Amino acid sequence: MPKETRMPDALLLVGHGSRSPAGLSEMETLLELVREASPTDDVRLGYLELSQPSAAQVLDDLLAEGARDIVVVPLMLYSAGHSKSDIPALIARARTRHAGARIRYGRPFGADYDLLRLARRRIADVDALGLPLAVIARGTSDPDANAEVCRIARLIAEMTEAPLALAAFSGVTWPSLPEALRQLQLLNVERIAAFTWFIATGVLIDRVRDQYRTFSDTTGIEVVDAGYLVPGPEVASLVLARANEAVNGPVIVNCDTCAYRRSFPGIEDRVGAPIGVGHSHLAEEHRVAGRSNHAHYDHSHLPS
Helix, strand or coil, rough: CCCCCCCCCEEEEEECCCCCCHHHHHHHHHHHHHHHHHCEEEEEECCCCCCCCHHHHHHHHHHHHCEEEEEHHHHHHHCHHHHHHHHHHHHHHHHHHCCCCEEEECCCCCCCCCHHHHHHHHHHHCCCCCEEEEEEEEECCCCHHHHHHHHHHHHHHHHHHCCCCEEEEEECCCCEEEHHHHHHCCCCCCCEEEEECCCCCCHHHHHHHHHHHHHHHHHCCEEEEECCCCCCHHHHHHHHHHHHHHHHHHCCCCCCCCCCCCCCCHHHHHHHCCCCCCCCCCHHHHHHHHHHHCCCCCCCCCCC
């Protein structure tokens, strides 16, 4: 993150949260890597759910301690409800309470070239280049986010010389991982490379690996587990790149196919919906305050 005339007072990283001690340990490792490389002295980590400290509380703490220029970076691999609604809601709440503070918001990671190259290296490390590929990600109810995963799967396939590739999801949407593996089985593949588009380990990674084993035991088709991204130097560098973009701009985001901006069959009521409504991962006061307290929040995905 190149130095500017005046650096932000603080950098806040916002993760999803996990029940996995190993996953939380990896996120702490990422925090330390970012701290080591950041020109901003105060770098902290908060979570949306499942883990402490909450991102809302960390943001409140920073402001209470006197920070007046804060950059918030979502540790999200694509734009869905957390990055489009949950995090903007807690930023909007903080701005309301601290009118003199400047809080800027970075964009999610997306199909970043360095992450794609890291995925290729993981696949090469297990000697799985050239195999049919399954890329597994968190499922969402956001069509735009799910489509981004399909794009990521295709890009990784292009980098790994895979003859075919399928995106699969850990839940919420289709195809599930067992469904995707079954599709590959019907194409008479003998071995499958599998990469999980997650930053850190956790309960879902464990579940995915159980599904690999069940499929292989049932069909005799080997699933070569290439792992996940792992929060190392490449991810830390991307965090700082997103923070630098938020500071120096411009932050560019494509909203053409966002369900909050354009109508999709079955979820038409999302268009123009206030941020932070319908999500259960905000601070306690957001969960109990009710819709009226959020009605004034504009659904700008990346508030400046």
